[in-house]
Amino acid sequence: MTQLDHQLHSIGPEVAGSRIFKFIGFLYGIAAYLVFFVTILYAIGFVMGLVVPKTIDTGTDTPTAEAVIINLLLMTLFALQHSVMARKQFKAWWTQFVPKPVERSTYVLFASLSLLLLFWQWRPMPAVVWDVGNPDLAVTMVTLSLAGWVLVFASTFIINHFELFGLHQVTNHLVGNEAAPPRFKTPLFYKFVRHPIYLGFIIAFWAAPVMTAGHLLFAAVTTLYIFVGIALEEHDLVDLFGDEYRQYKQRVSMLIPWRRSV
Ligand SMILES: C[S@@+](CC[C@H](N)C(=O)[O-])C[C@H]1O[C@@H](n2cnc3c(N)ncnc32)[C@H](O)[C@@H]1O
Numbered sequence: 001m002t003q004l005d006h007q008l009h010s011i012g013p014e015v016a017g018s019r020i021f022k023f024i025g026f027l028y029g030i031a032a033y034l035v036f037f038v039t040i041l042y043a044i045g046f047v048m049g050l051v052v053p054k055t056i057d058t059g060t061d062t063p064t065a066e067a068v069i070i071n072l073l074l075m076t077l078f079a080l081q082h083s084v085m086a087r088k089q090f091k092a093w094w095t096q097f098v099p100k101p102v103e104r105s106t107y108v109l110f111a112s113l114s115l116l117l118l119f120w121q122w123r124p125m126p127a128v129v130w131d132v133g134n135p136d137l138a139v140t141m142v143t144l145s146l147a148g149w150v151l152v153f154a155s156t157f158i159i160n161h162f163e164l165f166g167l168h169q170v171t172n173h174l175v176g177n178e179a180a181p182p183r184f185k186t187p188l189f190y191k192f193v194r195h196p197i198y199l200g201f202i203i204a205f206w207a208a209p210v211m212t213a214g215h216l217l218f219a220a221v222t223t224l225y226i227f228v229g230i231a232l233e234e235h236d237l238v239d240l241f242g243d244e245y246r247q248y249k250q251r252v253s254m255l256i257p258w259r260r261s262v
Pocket of ligand 1: 159164190195196198
């Protein structure tokens with residue numbers, strides 16, 4: 001028995017072909033997760049202008065009107081992919097072709113690829129909108145932006161990082177566990193705002209000591225998209241959890257901890 005056969009044998013009693021497919025699905029899920037992980041790390045460098053070779057403020061010099069059009073198209077492509085593929089009607093349709101256990105991984109992979117395309121093709125718009133100048137204030141803003149990214153990561157872990165990014169589903173499938181039905185949760189930050197991940201992104205995108213026109217366009221459009229995304233997501237959450245989510249909306253603010261409505 002080869003080592004692979006041995007590993008597959010320990011997974012469960014199914015026929016060999018099915019076990020092979022489960023294992024391939026698992027490897028695919030890991031690959032999709034790794035692509036996501038590289039993409040999100042790149043995103044931090046891209047937005048903050050740190051470490052990575054191509055940032056929000058570098059790249060091919062392009063006339064402003066052309067840069068605005070290209071950048072808007074890139075953000076629209078990401079928004080469409082991200083929102084359309086997340087809807088339950090779309091999921092019901094495409095799981096006829098994509099096996100259910102790898103559906104989330106495929107979504108994560110497509111979202112990562114459309115973001116990587118955005119980073120690659122993004123046109124800088126270097127006009128400076130604000131430059132805080134004061135070094136202490138600049139450090140505060142960079143720290144705030146990093147805190148935004150920490151809020152994003154921490155919130156994914158407290159709600160269920162591995163399920164959000166598809167690893168949970170492919171692992172369950174591999175070991176033959178039934179996928180658990182979605183559960184409504186309000187851990188930690190979710191007691192103060194309904195969307196801590198999105199709040200983290202907003203903070204990370206806006207807290208910039210030097211704000212260029214390109215960065216401002218990115219922050220403004222993504223913030224607008226977050227509000228659209230929230231409306232779509234909450235519509236689905238009310239469908240899924242009913243009164244439990246309706247009452248949560250009454251009780252807990254959307255994005256600003258001390259305000260009920262927003
Ligand atoms: C990318 S996460 C964003 C979660 C949340 N909007 C945030 O900003 O922290 C989207 C997924 O989280 C799920 N979700 C959002 N709020 C939830 C909650 N309170 N309990 C369980 N699942 C939730 C949605 O159904 C969706 O699958």
